[in-house]
Amino acid sequence: QVQLVESGGGLVQAGGSLRLSCAASGSSSRINVMGWYRQAPGKQRELVATITSGGSTDYADSAKGRFTISRDNAENKVYLQMNSLEPEDTAVYYCSLRASVMMYWGKGTLVTVSS
16 A cells, blocks of 8 residues: 655745655555645645656646755655745645556645745
């Protein structure tokens, strides 16, 4: 059973930074895509960034230049460094892991950016 546990969310002022972490366990596949999605109140969940096990990354336009995704394959962890945060970044951030046709989600961590 794959489990994803996020940490690092919190309250930050606009212009500040946060680093989210996600620890994965239970995945037997080393070939996978890990990522971060977010869901703001009243909105649909949206992609923030993904990273393959080989290190290839993809970002939403809103994240480019401000957020950096990285992973530690040995520790089965993925990170999201978020800089220059804006109130519009306020959301619950979810860690994801896609292996073959299966998609797994964490329970989310709340990020609140005050103006």
